[in-house]
Every structure is written in C-alpha cells, then in structure tokens.
Amino acid sequence: MRPSIKQVASQAGVSIATVSRLLNKPGSVSAETAERIHQTIAALGFRPNFTGRNLRAGNSRTVGVVVPTLSNTVFAQCLQGIELAARELAYSVMFTATEYLPQDESAAVERLLSHRVDGVILTVADAGANATLDLLEHERIPYVLAYNQLSDNAPGRTAVSVDNRQAARDAVAHLIALGHTRIQMLSGQFSASDRALQRHQGYLEAMQAAQLAPLPAIEVQRHTLTAATDYQQLLADPACRPSALFCSNDLLALSAMRDLRALGLRVPQDISVMGFDGIPLGELMEPVLSSVVQPSGQIGEVALRTLVAAIENDNAGLAAAEQRRILPHAIRTGASAAAYVAPAPED
Template identity: 45%
Template sequence: MPRNTGPGASHHAAGAASTLHDVAELAGTSIATVSRALNQPEKLRRETLERVREAMRELQFRPNLIGRQLRGERTCLVGVVLPDMLNPVFGECLQGIEESAAQGAYRVLLTTTGYDSAREEQVIETLLSQRVDGLILTVARAQEHPLLARLAAAAVPYQLVYNHCESHPCVSVDNRAAARELVTELVLLGHRRIGMLSGSRAASDRATQRHQGYCDAMRAAGLAARAPLEIDFHQRRLPTDMLAALRDPRRRPTALFCGNDFLALLVMRELREAGMRVPEDISVVGFDGLSFGELLSPPLATVCQPHRQLGSTAWSHLQHVLEGGAPRSSVLAHRLRIDGTVAPPSFRPRPE
C-alpha cells in the first residue's frame, strides 16, 4: 500500500495537478520507477507496479501523453476523432481515411465526441495512450482550441478535417462561400424572407461559418438577415414555438436555409406532419450533400461536399507529415444541388 506522506499528499489529491515526483513520494519509489510503470510496466514486480498505480489513482495523476508520444516507436496506428457516426457524412469521410491509410499499412482507431467539446481532450488523450502515430480530427472550434496548440508545440502530427481555419492544417470546403452561394440562389429565385436553422454554433465552427455566409448573401442583396433558429445537433423534434413560427404565414420565411442536411430532413418531416408542403408552402435547402437526399420526394436542394475525398486528402496530408514533410492545408471544391425542395416564392401547386 502507498505510505501516507501527510498534508502534501492530500493537497495534491484535491488540488493542483500531480507530478511524477508526487507519485514517487506517495508510492515510496523512485521517479525512475514511476516512469517505468508508465512506459515499461512489464519490467516491474507486480507489487511495485500496483503500489505506483494506486498512488496515481489517489493523486488523480494524468501522465503527459503528448510528451510520451514523441519518445515512442512507430505503431502504424492513426487516431481519428469525429463528432459522431450517426451522420452519414462522417461515415463517408472515415471510409476515405481508412481506404487510404490501409494502402500504407496503417490501421485506424476511431473515437467520437458527440459534439461535446469537453470530451475532445479526453478522447485525444485516450488515442495518444494507444500510441497512435498521428491524429485526424474534427473539433468544435479549431481557431481557439487549446489542445491543438499543445499538439503543435509538441510536434505531434495532426490534421483537421471539416474544420476551416488558417492557424492549423485543415482539409475542408469553404463553408462560408458555399453558404453564400446557396442563399444567393434563393435570392435569385425571388425569395426575400429567407431564414436559417442552425445547429449549435458553440459546438461547431462550421455552423458559425455557414451562418456568416448566409449573412453575406443577405447583405449583398440588401436584405435583413434574420437571427438564426438554433437547436442542438442531437434534437429530433423542432421546439413547439419554432414550429409554430414556421406554420404562421405572417411570420414564416418563404425559404429556410438549414445548416446541414439532417436539419433539413427534420424540418421537412415536421412541416409535413403539420400539414404543410415543401416547396409549395416553403422552400427548404440543406448543406452536406447526403446521397440519399436525391432519393427523397422531392429531392433535397443542398451544398454537396466530397466527404470521401476530404477523408483521403486528410490522410495524405498527415502521411506527408509522418514522413518528415511540413503540415499542409487544402480547400476542396463544393457544388450546389438545386433540386425539388426549392421553388420561387410565388409557386403554387397544380390542382389535384
């Protein structure tokens, strides 16, 4: 059992982050023994190893996994961090990563964050504890992300995918430009009352950039941008007051730009259940380009992203760094799919 070292041990257990020295003192071992417990546990006697691990638990010790990563040998593992796997766009991206990584004899370890920024550091440390050679990540807000700065400072290879910012290596489309182009198409069709439904902008910098593109298009047309209707990414029903506003012909927009295709599908279902029709009563557009959107009736108008190519390009850039090259960024082309969920605001259904 670890020996009690008095007030100092209890202070570390409840207060500041503990160090190797603190663990060694509480376990009654040398710092070298604690280091061996972390890096070469098989070389310690069972009793010694358990004593060190118990001290770590008591002190809530968290090893510097980033630093350890630099000293390890290659494992041919790459860690991937994505928001979730419920949205098919991330499945397509992962397929692009896996197919490309397999050509270089790499394997992929996947973790998801559920759009919870607080989980990001936890899952990244979990991957580093598995001694991955590098990371491919989609994070909440890349520009000011503290852990990315730590990875960069420690020279841990990483590559962002879907995030679009200048301060980190990224592979993405230009979310702001794509949203501006899509909303401009609505303006050209004659829409003047255009609203936006967004996922949580605090959980996704892509949502923020798409809202900026919406505002750009509205300002360029001399129109007032409405405050976005914002809901959680996990929500599967529209809030009652939001649905009531969309049902009210005096308040509702003639067109609604949804920040991703899932939100567009959610809106279309809710409107249909409320007795409204798309695009007869309101035009709806999305963002992502889910392939099954073309199979809907009517087909979903949206921005199409090359998800599989985003994944394969992210791997290519990460592999370049693993082989000694400098970090790289790419902005891939998007395309608009103006389809059946969009019509001029004066559109009326044909008599049945």
C-alpha cells in the same frame, strides 16, 4: 521520438518489467515505487502503448480519428475516405466520437494517444481557440483538421475543408435567384460548430449582397433534431413564416421537411428547404433535397495523405498551400427548393 518505457524505467530507477507490471496490474507494485514511476511518467509525458506494437520502432502505423458523430453520414463518408487511403498506405485507423461535446475532445484524443497513434485527424468545435490542438502542438504530435476551415489567425495549423462561407453564400444566392426574399437559417448551436458559424456568415453576406434583411438564425439543441417549441410555432404561423429555410446540415433539413409535413405544409409549394452536406440520402427523398454538396470522401482521403506526409517527414512543416486545403463544393438543385410563389389572398 516520444518517451519510451525504457526511459521511464531508467529515470525512475526500476526495471522495465516493473514499469510494465504497474501499467498492466497496478496492485503488483509497492505504493512507494508506483508513486515514483507515476511522477516519472508525468515528467516525461509518457503514454503507455496498450496495443504493444512497434514499441522499439517508436511508431504504430496507426492514425487516430475524432469526429463529432457517426449518426450523420457526412462523417461516415469522411471516415471511409480515410480508411481507403490508409489501407493503400499500410496504415490502420482508430476512431472515436465526441457527440458534439467540446469538453469531450481532449478526452477523446487522450484515449487515442494512449494507444500510441502516430497522428490524429479530427473535427473540433472551434479550430481557432482549442486546448486540444494546443496540446497536440506542444507534444509535437502531427494532426490534420477535417471540415474545420481555418482563419488567418490560426497559423501553422493544417486543415482540409470546403469554403464554408462561400458555399453557404452560394446556397442562399440560389434561393434568392428563385425569388425568395424571406430566408431564414436553421442551425445547430453555433457554440458546438465553427462550421455553422461560418455558414451563417455566408448566409448574412448573401442576404446583404441582395439588399435583403437577414432574419434571426434559429439554433436548435442538437444538430439533427428540431423539437424546439419556438421553431414549431414559427413554421405554423403564416404571418412570420419564411418562404425558404437554409439549414446548416442535411439531417437538419430532412428533419425540417418532416416537421413541415406534420404541420400540414408542403415542400416546396409552401416553403422551400435547402441543406448543406450533400449526403446521398437526400437524393432518395421525395422531393429530392436541394443542398450544398461537399466531397466528404475526398476530404477524408486528402486529410489522411496530408497527415501521413507529416508523420513520415518527422512532423516537418508543410507548405502554406498544403496547410489550407480548400476543396470544391457544388450546388445540388434538387426539388425541395423551388421558385417563390406568393400565397393566394384569403377570401
């Protein structure tokens, strides 16, 4: 059980009402008493319950969700899966976003914990080395990672994802099967996403398996914006332009298609584009976006059910098969990636 307001009051030698006054109206308690209460709160690891619900029961039937952004609909789809499953199990959901800033992850989780959520579903920049996850484990707060794919050096951590490396390898293999040999990866910054790194590894493996020379990855500042000058120059130069782009997410792929049109290039006649996520918007584009499709709604649903199982079993350890849930992906062939046609020689 987490520390209660009653324990804080008892250890600080004050009444519950005094602790409550301090939390809700700090100026109403003397400085000496406030200092003693704050020291007790820090020592016990107590977090005030601003919702005021279920204090005596020690749980709120609320889960927190931390995602990088909601501007990418892949996370909105995941959140919908979480919400529908939570509703079925009589849980509520609170969410926040980090805007792809790793340094904001801990603050986002702290905000949720201050509302006494029973557990957290989160997507982090790096699941292998992460202070936020270390904190959750130290305080025995159940959590499940969504989209982060755990490596073997992260024992005990629970995650739901697709196999990012294999999915990327399949996507690049699809481009190779279409006859492309100059394939370049366009990605958000690897430091902001371990998924992008894993997808880059899949790109490298596919190129090496086909005995093709990998091209240097193009990292752009934001996952969904492609305003980098060197990127624009690369696409404009026929001598160094790849025949196909593999993008680490669909919004990046759609942005690339926009930029290519602005440069007077046709997709897929002049350059093919492949995305990753399979967001529904891609099917509404002309041409339809070729992409790796991951089951985002199902990722959210499975993550919620896994988290609730951990909460209701008092954070008991999950079986190894439940800790590493890898869901199937698919390749949407679309029309933005087509068979390679060598450019006609110039007169």
